Amino acid sequence: MRFIGLRLARGLLTLWFAVTVTFFLVRLLPGDPVTAVADPNMTEALRQKLLADFGLDKPLGAQYLDYLGQLLHGNLGMSFRQSIPVTTVLMERLPWTLILTGAAMVVTIVLGIPLGVLAATRARGWVDRVIQITGVTAQSLFVPSVGIFLMYLLGVWLRWFPIGGAVDLDATGFAATLSMLHHLVLPCLSLVLIQLGGYVLTMRTTLIEALGEDYVSLAKAKGVRPGTVVWKHALRNALLPTTTIAGLQLGTLVGGAVLTETIYAYPGVGRAIYEAVGQLDFPVLQGAFVLLAAAVVAANLITDVAYGILDPRVRTS
Amino acid sequence: MRRGVLLAALAALTLSAACAPSVPGSSGSAGAQQPASSDRLTIGTTADVLNYNPLVGNSRTDSWVTNLMYPHLTQMDMSGKRVPYLATEWSYAEDGKSATVTLRDDMKWSDGKPVTADDVVFSVMTVKKENFGVVAGLITALDEAVAVSPTQVRFDLTRPDGTFLDNVGFWLPVVPKHVFEKAPSVQKFANDSNWVSAGPFKLTKVERGQRYVMERVDGFGPGAPAVKEVVFRVFPDVNTEVLALRNGEIDVIGNVLPPATAAELKNDPSVKLEQIPSLGWAHLQYNVKRKPLDDVRVRQALAHAVDYEAIRNIALKGYAKSSNSSVLTPSLPEWTDPSAKEYAFDPALSKQLLAQAGVSNLSLSMIYDQADPNIARWAPMVRDSAKQAGITIKLQGLERNTYVDKSLNHDFDIYAGSWAIMDNPPANLGLAFKTGGYINYGQVSDPELDALIDKAQKALSVEEAKPPIQEAARRIRDQVYDNVLYVETFNIAHSVKWTGFKPMPSELLSIVNPLSLAAAKPAG
Numbered sequence: 001m002r003f004i005g006l007r008l009a010r011g012l013l014t015l016w017f018a019v020t021v022t023f024f025l026v027r028l029l030p031g032d033p034v035t036a037v038a039d040p041n042m043t044e045a046l047r048q049k050l051l052a053d054f055g056l057d058k059p060l061g062a063q064y065l066d067y068l069g070q071l072l073h074g075n076l077g078m079s080f081r082q083s084i085p086v087t088t089v090l091m092e093r094l095p096w097t098l099i100l101t102g103a104a105m106v107v108t109i110v111l112g113i114p115l116g117v118l119a120a121t122r123a124r125g126w127v128d129r130v131i132q133i134t135g136v137t138a139q140s141l142f143v144p145s146v147g148i149f150l151m152y153l154l155g156v157w158l159r160w161f162p163i164g165g166a167v168d169l170d171a172t173g174f175a176a177t178l179s180m181l182h183h184l185v186l187p188c189l190s191l192v193l194i195q196l197g198g199y200v201l202t203m204r205t206t207l208i209e210a211l212g213e214d215y216v217s218l219a220k221a222k223g224v225r226p227g228t229v230v231w232k233h234a235l236r237n238a239l240l241p242t243t244t245i246a247g248l249q250l251g252t253l254v255g256g257a258v259l260t261e262t263i264y265a266y267p268g269v270g271r272a273i274y275e276a277v278g279q280l281d282f283p284v285l286q287g288a289f290v291l292l293a294a295a296v297v298a299a300n301l302i303t304d305v306a307y308g309i310l311d312p313r314v315r316t317s
Numbered sequence: 318m319r320r321g322v323l324l325a326a327l328a329a330l331t332l333s334a335a336c337a338p339s340v341p342g343s344s345g346s347a348g349a350q351q352p353a354s355s356d357r358l359t360i361g362t363t364a365d366v367l368n369y370n371p372l373v374g375n376s377r378t379d380s381w382v383t384n385l386m387y388p389h390l391t392q393m394d395m396s397g398k399r400v401p402y403l404a405t406e407w408s409y410a411e412d413g414k415s416a417t418v419t420l421r422d423d424m425k426w427s428d429g430k431p432v433t434a435d436d437v438v439f440s441v442m443t444v445k446k447e448n449f450g451v452v453a454g455l456i457t458a459l460d461e462a463v464a465v466s467p468t469q470v471r472f473d474l475t476r477p478d479g480t481f482l483d484n485v486g487f488w489l490p491v492v493p494k495h496v497f498e499k500a501p502s503v504q505k506f507a508n509d510s511n512w513v514s515a516g517p518f519k520l521t522k523v524e525r526g527q528r529y530v531m532e533r534v535d536g537f538g539p540g541a542p543a544v545k546e547v548v549f550r551v552f553p554d555v556n557t558e559v560l561a562l563r564n565g566e567i568d569v570i571g572n573v574l575p576p577a578t579a580a581e582l583k584n585d586p587s588v589k590l591e592q593i594p595s596l597g598w599a600h601l602q603y604n605v606k607r608k609p610l611d612d613v614r615v616r617q618a619l620a621h622a623v624d625y626e627a628i629r630n631i632a633l634k635g636y637a638k639s640s641n642s643s644v645l646t647p648s649l650p651e652w653t654d655p656s657a658k659e660y661a662f663d664p665a666l667s668k669q670l671l672a673q674a675g676v677s678n679l680s681l682s683m684i685y686d687q688a689d690p691n692i693a694r695w696a697p698m699v700r701d702s703a704k705q706a707g708i709t710i711k712l713q714g715l716e717r718n719t720y721v722d723k724s725l726n727h728d729f730d731i732y733a734g735s736w737a738i739m740d741n742p743p744a745n746l747g748l749a750f751k752t753g754g755y756i757n758y759g760q761v762s763d764p765e766l767d768a769l770i771d772k773a774q775k776a777l778s779v780e781e782a783k784p785p786i787q788e789a790a791r792r793i794r795d796q797v798y799d800n801v802l803y804v805e806t807f808n809i810a811h812s813v814k815w816t817g818f819k820p821m822p823s824e825l826l827s828i829v830n831p832l833s834l835a836a837a838k839p840a841g
Contacts, residue, residue: 267525
């Protein structure tokens, strides 16, 4: 319990830090939300009135305290441009981001672990070399480049997949589910490609190490089948660093989702962030960052707890 | 080990299975082969609707969608002249202290109530009282609006203002009083559901981040729409819209095409380009409060150091017209000054003017929006041609908000940019060149110019306003308060499967204006 409590306290502190940095960072951006909607017909008096309407005429410290007070009441504020609560803006978008990042994470793990095992068990063979080279290359890819490449190849040239959106207008029932999956493939594949290398290479290295341990030699000496040695004995220990990677990679995944959603016009939180930056819609930006920071903190917390369960030594250290 | 390989194979199969589905009615390749039906017209846009309250929203997509829902008093023909829409007639009183507008009597809100003078009065007076939105800065002369009858509105003005009817007619969306008056603050009213509208199409479905579905309104006064449904679909940028148009996923690209893209699409047999004039112009403004730019000879030297023809032909691929260095552009032919003459590209004359001003080794910085594809192409050309006159121009491509901020705070030597819509010269020149004008970026302060613009604004007809405004434009040109480079010819792309559009000037109206979409129909 103490272990979880400490991790939770650390998570909350991280969240407060993220909220504070975001609050001041968006206000460091050049211009203000009124200049972002600058209209030739605007007068200086009208501009000052708009700033006051947005609460931006108050001193920065007062704005910050107001915002923290709002947050403690679970209120993320009102969007400057849309005149609706930020919670409504984000809740409309969140399911799509969860579908995209969730699918990307599951596919990455489902592919990454077996490929890592395959490389480790064929260490220094040609299969291992191909997997290693592909993994390193994939790790060095940049999400927008991958996204645009896949869009041209599979969307425009081969016309296998739609190049934007999340679901067809006319699709209903099961067809809507299929349409959703159809639209999900390209953005999901883009995220999987940039993440997969990290999982595969980590899995490979840690499994090779684990396979060299005494308990593995003992199991082999006892006549345990090679498959059982790998999957039942060595893999459990080799999974520990991979679990850490899954938690850490969530941040990268979220960053990648912002870019991927923008490229494929996928209607998630990432695209909302992209739009809000251009409009300097501070409340939406702050709300989105708080939400994503909370997601990353929560994922790290879960990772820590999972690590504690997988390796009890962590709990007592 | 065998199990490991099996697992890997299974995982690969899972992924390929996820890739496999081919969905009925999918927005994939099939659309490119099928003929258009009048069931649906899909328009690509690059942004979501941010605000459904037309009195507040001012992004392109906001305007395109809400223009189909909330009528304006007038629309515009291709020469920029106002044409009837909700209003059938409009005029000023002889003393210019009031204006009267007569409305159609056959327009209805979607809940069956008629659109009346009360709605117009409510819309304009709400903007005045709450002081917000695009229109607020345009109605400073308004004292009171009165519904004389259900189809007649009288605007009482505090001073004669010949720009008032043009401005209110074009920019003011009329909203249903019986819906909007219930909001404690109309400015803060999101109007994001249960829309009561009066246009050729009504909004029926919103999938934020994806699309906006609008259904035909039968019995729409100004003309029954042929197409049953209009869908605005959101894309990340124009390039993706082009791919979607070629793939048959959309029928119209709402946004203006960059000239290079237009040149590429020109020969595509499946695409038709509609050319519409811009109501704005691209220009360079010099900060006249900074030395040595306060000397007109230096500004003239800079004006002679630009190769205008090369910019229009190379950077704009020929999709641009000369405005003869005048702020009265060919897009508004009834205002243009036939005596206007473009500054010649003459580096030798430039050098001579600088020598007369006693300026040597002139080095200036030029700000521009780096995301603007046109300016990003011609900014280096401005730098290179100036070099021939011995002038060094350092380019500062900036992120848009930084650029706007620097412009409004006059933090530049040279500002490179373009106005989007300058639809009424007396009103627009007031904002851009009168002392203290909101978009007077170059800090021009010239009492003689102010007086000319004031005189034009008070005139109640184009004939009366023309002499002072042309004189003002000549002064702006001669003093180089603005260096007009070109007026862009906008290219709007649509599938050849559609026809009947009624193009109007500017990206705001183009072929997605209400009268155009009501007239659009499948070709053949």
